[in-house]
Amino acid sequence: xxxxxxxxxxxxxxxxxxxxxxxxxxxxxxxxxxxxxxxxxxxxxxxxxxxxxxxxxxxxxxxxxxxxxxxxxxxxxxxxxxxxxxxxxxxxxxxxxxxxxxxxxxxxxxxxxxxxxxxxxxxxxxxxxxxxxxxxxxxxxxxxxxxxxxxxxxxxxxxxxxxxxxxxxxxxxxxxxxxxxxxxxxxxxxxxxxxxxxxxx
Amino acid sequence: xxxxxxxxxxxxxxxxxxxxxxxxxxxxxxxxxxxxxxxxxxxxxxxxxxxxxxxxxxxxxxxxxxxxxxxxxxxxxxxxxxxxxxxxxxxxxxxxxxxxxxxxxxxxxxxxxxxxxxxxxxxxxxxxxxxxxxxxxxxxxxxxxxxxxxxxxxxxxxxxxxxxxxxxxxxxxxxxxxxxxxxxxxxxxxxxxxxxxxxxx
DNA sequence: ATGAAAAACTGCAACGAGTGTAAAAAATAA
DNA sequence: TTATTTTTTACACTCGTTGCAGTTTTTCAT
Numbered sequence: 013x014x015x016x017x018x019x020x021x022x023x024x025x026x027x028x029x030x031x032x033x034x035x036x037x038x039x040x041x042x043x044x045x046x047x048x049x050x051x052x053x054x055x056x057x058x059x060x061x062x063x064x065x066x067x068x069x070x071x072x073x074x075x076x077x078x079x080x081x082x083x084x085x086x087x088x089x090x091x092x093x094x095x096x097x098x099x100x101x102x103x104x105x106x107x108x109x110x111x112x113x114x115x116x117x118x119x120x121x122x123x124x125x126x127x128x129x130x131x132x133x134x135x136x137x138x139x140x141x142x143x144x145x146x147x148x149x150x151x152x153x154x155x156x157x158x159x160x161x162x163x164x165x166x167x168x169x170x171x172x173x174x175x176x177x178x179x180x181x182x183x184x185x186x187x188x189x190x191x192x193x194x195x196x197x198x199x200x201x202x203x204x205x206x207x208x209x210x211x212x213x
Numbered sequence: 214x215x216x217x218x219x220x221x222x223x224x225x226x227x228x229x230x231x232x233x234x235x236x237x238x239x240x241x242x243x244x245x246x247x248x249x250x251x252x253x254x255x256x257x258x259x260x261x262x263x264x265x266x267x268x269x270x271x272x273x274x275x276x277x278x279x280x281x282x283x284x285x286x287x288x289x290x291x292x293x294x295x296x297x298x299x300x301x302x303x304x305x306x307x308x309x310x311x312x313x314x315x316x317x318x319x320x321x322x323x324x325x326x327x328x329x330x331x332x333x334x335x336x337x338x339x340x341x342x343x344x345x346x347x348x349x350x351x352x353x354x355x356x357x358x359x360x361x362x363x364x365x366x367x368x369x370x371x372x373x374x375x376x377x378x379x380x381x382x383x384x385x386x387x388x389x390x391x392x393x394x395x396x397x398x399x400x401x402x403x404x405x406x407x408x409x410x411x412x413x414x
Numbered sequence: 415a416t417g418a419a420a421a422a423c424t425g426c427a428a429c430g431a432g433t434g435t436a437a438a439a440a441a442t443a444a
Numbered sequence: 445t446t447a448t449t450t451t452t453t454a455c456a457c458t459c460g461t462t463g464c465a466g467t468t469t470t471t472c473a474t
Contacts, residue, residue, distance in 0.1 A: 132341065135341055135344070136337040136338050136340060136341035137337050139337060139340035139341055139344060140333065140336055140337035140340055143336070143340060143379075143380070143383065146380045147380065147383055147384060147387065150380060150384050151384075163384050163388065164381045164384055164385055164398045164401065164402070165381070165401065165405065166384070167377075167380040167381040167382075167383065167384035167385075167402070168377040168378070168380065168381035168398075168401065168402035168405040168406065169377070169405060170380055171376035171377040171378070171379055171380025171381060171402070171406075172373040172374070172376055172377035172402075172405060172406040173373070173376075174376055174380075175347075175372035175373055175374075175375055175376015175377060175379070175380075175406075176368075176369040176370070176372040176373035176376065177369070177372070178344075178372055178376070179344070179347045179348065179351060179368040179369065179371055179372025179375075179376070180365045180366070180368040180369035180372060181368075182344065182348055182368065183348060183351050183352075183364050183365055183367070183368035184365055184368075186348065187364065197365045197369075200365065200366065200369065201365070201366075201368070201369035201372070201373075203409075203413075204366065204369040204370060204373060204409055204410065204413065205369065205372075205373040205376075205406065205409065206409060207408070207409025207410070207412050207413050208404075208405055208406065208407060208408025208409030208410070208411075208412060209405065209408070209409070210409075210412070211408050211409060211411070211412040212404075212405065212408050
């Protein structure tokens, strides 16, 4: 773990950039925050920002990789008795759990959610990140259920579940529904998407 | 229909911009094509481009609005006997039909498909356009089946169907599957996503 | 037709994101 | 310490995008 000073310093710079960016995005909005400001706040040159993140948008999704890793681990830890639907619904529960857990303190997830809902370019980027995740999840699901699901079928399954939840939640958001209502919608969307799976076996 | 010279000229300029852009994207790639080149090819100033399209990416999706209109019309033309699943699968058939119909001549859809699959920013933008469409479709589906589907449920249904197809197709694309295989996957994904709907009634 | 009003187009200046490059600074290994 | 490797920095440049002010084109009432 002791990776040497160089590595530690890089992690510190990365964290500084993330925190500076999140703070500024929260405070003045995404488009109103300039890259120069983020770099200044993190005390590095503007150029250096780009050796840590490929774009201004990427900072916001700094933990996407870790999140995905967790989900993939869940899938590969499938126990013989688990059904496809059970395993996937577990993933959803996990995500909701994480969201609730982070509801105290300074919540990066909340800032991100607000930004993604209001800034078109961020929404687009979020969808792109989500698609990549779904492809990986599909692969993992296929591995976990080699006997029952082709890769395409695993893709359809993951896509149906995530797609159902995402669109249902967005309609709720458009209608200014409360958090409780949205949570209920997530459940219901999961049912709708996976009911077929149970029916088809 | 005769909207006057002004309107006709605007349509011509719009078409010129679209064709110039598509030709250049096809020829040299999206990122390699500069806005100045597109404008020059269409014989307008760079500045004028932006009174027709909000961004370079938007040109590629010039027909998204019309496509969506068509789908929405289909939904509102629901006849009393139609089930939700039938109506939605009809939409899918329509889209496939259009894709095949356009397979001759200079195919804008094919160019767009290739670009969307290879240029990350375009993929993100496409997903964003698709999400918006899904939200509208959900609203229309809700209107068409007021008695049976809440708005959230309509969202979940549309999201499940489109999500299933999209992710399944993308896994196929990643695996270099043939067009025939992909078409089969679309069918199968539709089944998986909507089987639950039939089961739930 | 003619001139005023509205709409569209243009050139120009400016800003910010992102990239290539070469030099400076910092960390590592010897 | 010195030599080597990695990281950071400054600088210059391209490109997408926007605001603005002035010019051209179309419309429309007379």
